[in-house]
Amino acid sequence: MTEDLIVIPRASWDPSPSLRDVVAIFFRQRRLWLISFALIFCMTFSWGIFFPSYQAEMKVLVRKGRLDPILTPTPTQSPLIEDQEVTEEELNSEVELVQDQDVLREAVTNSGLLSGWRMPWKLGGSDEVRLAHAVRQLGKQVEVEAVKKSALITVTYDSSDPQRAAAVLHCLAAAYLEKHQEIRRPSGQFNFFQQQMLESGHELQQAESRLMDFSQMQGVVSASLERDAALKRLSDADASYRETSVALAEARQRVRGLQASLKVLPERTTTIIRSSDNPQLLGQLKMKLLELGLKRTDLLTKFQPSYRVVEEVDKQIAETKAAIAAEDKFPVRDVTTQPDPNNQWSRAELVKSRVEIGALEARANASESLVADYRTSAQQLGDQAIEQEQLIRSLKAAEDKYLLYESKREESRIGDALDQGGILNVAIAQKPRVPALPLWSLWTFGAVGLLLGGTVSTGLAFTADYLAPGFRTPEEVTAYLGSPVLASLPEETDLR
DSSP states (O other), rough: OOOOOOOOOOOOOOOOOHHHHHHHHHHHHHHHHHHHHHHHHHHHHHHHSSOEEEEEEEEEEEEEEEOOOOOOOOOOOOOOOOOOOOHHHHHHHHHHHHHHHHHHHHHHHHHHHHHHHHEEEGGGHHHHHHHHHHHHHHHOOOEEEEEEEEEEEEEEESSSSSHHHHHHHHHHHHHHHHHHHHHHHHHHHHHHHHHHHHHHHHHHHHHHHHHHHHHHHOOSSHHHHHHHHHHHHHHHHHHHHHHHHHHHHHHHHHHHHHHHHHHHSSSSEEEEEEOOOOOHHHHHHHHHHHHHHHHHHHHHHSSSSTTTHHHHHHHHHHHHHHHHHHHHHSSEEEEEEEEEEHHHHHHHHHHHHEEEEHHHHHHHHHHHHHHHHHHHHHHHHHHHHHHHHHHHHHHHHHHHHHHHHHHHHHHHHHHHHHHHHTOEEEEEEEEEOOOSSSSHHHHHHHHHHHHHHHHHHHHHHHHHEEOOOOOOOOOHHHHHOOOOOOOOOHHHHHOO
16 A cells, blocks of 8 residues: 655744743843843943033124125215015025134134044145045034024034134134135225226316316307307397398388389479469550550641551550450469478488498408308307216216225225224124033933933843754744654753
């Protein structure tokens, strides 16, 4: 009969330790646990006794008590600071400035921290290398933190020597304030503006000399005012010349009109006409007619009417009657005449106009010459005014430049005085002091030693127990081999 071989696999051991198992580990590794615990506790407590840590602290206040003027090519206007609150960016900038490498380097150099430290052998070498490592170490040890909801910055430094801790913070504060002053307001401004002011003052003197020489050589005080006055005189003279030309044309036209009028106007005008008889002549004619009638009568008494003498008398009587009739028909006229007033007025006005034309022609010639003189003078004064205005602008520019640099120099002087007086936008609100008490008390080191020793020793005990070979309990044998344990003997140490 064939029998099959059955291989029974070894049961895997999945321990689930109980409280007893845990306590048993401490009992099995009690020597290691006690030695490690005592050693760690003693080392921690001894460190607290022989190497205490002292912490020096200082506080920096960031404020806006001073506003440096901006370097601009124009006069600086006085700004009105409306917001006195320090922004988060400004506070963070100051925090970073405290941790600046230049500030830390200056603090390490001035505090003697480099010479007092014992650098590891691997950091040996040149002084620059040792300084760089010291600066790096100081940067790690210095803690800079901005206090929330305030304008304060807290700076702390830990050291085993309280004097060194305070000295390092003192040097750090001095280097920080110097750096703040350097970056906020560069040095050398006063000397720069002093030099620029002297140069601009020399330029101002040269501009004044050129202006005075020009005034003396050209014989003008204010060419622009004199040019304006000359232009006004030129305008008046030109207007007078034009008025004279108009008056002259008017006078000539008047002369031509008067000459035309004189051709048609009579020299004399009849004013009185009288018609009357000539009584003497009529009397003489009538007396003669009477004498001739008497003579004819007398002759008729002697002669016949056909007698030649009688006929002559009749002829004379007819002539006398004809003369009397003609006298009655054409009486004596008395005509009175006088010079024509229009003709006389025209002649007088003609003479007056001719005289006036002569005067106007002379006046026009003089006005034309005066206008030409004024125009030439105005042109010269215009050129002189342009040149003088250029000199005045140069003088004004030099004066403005001089006053600008003088103002900037005064601002720099005030800034230097404020720097010397320590008036900055930051201030050491709390100066570092030598700490009298260590950062951690002996009770703290004792508690830390207990906690650290218990944790490390417990870990070592569990690690050693886990790494120890062999079986420690019958249960481990049964669980690992899958076979029952018939008997177990305790350790010799346990029997004792």
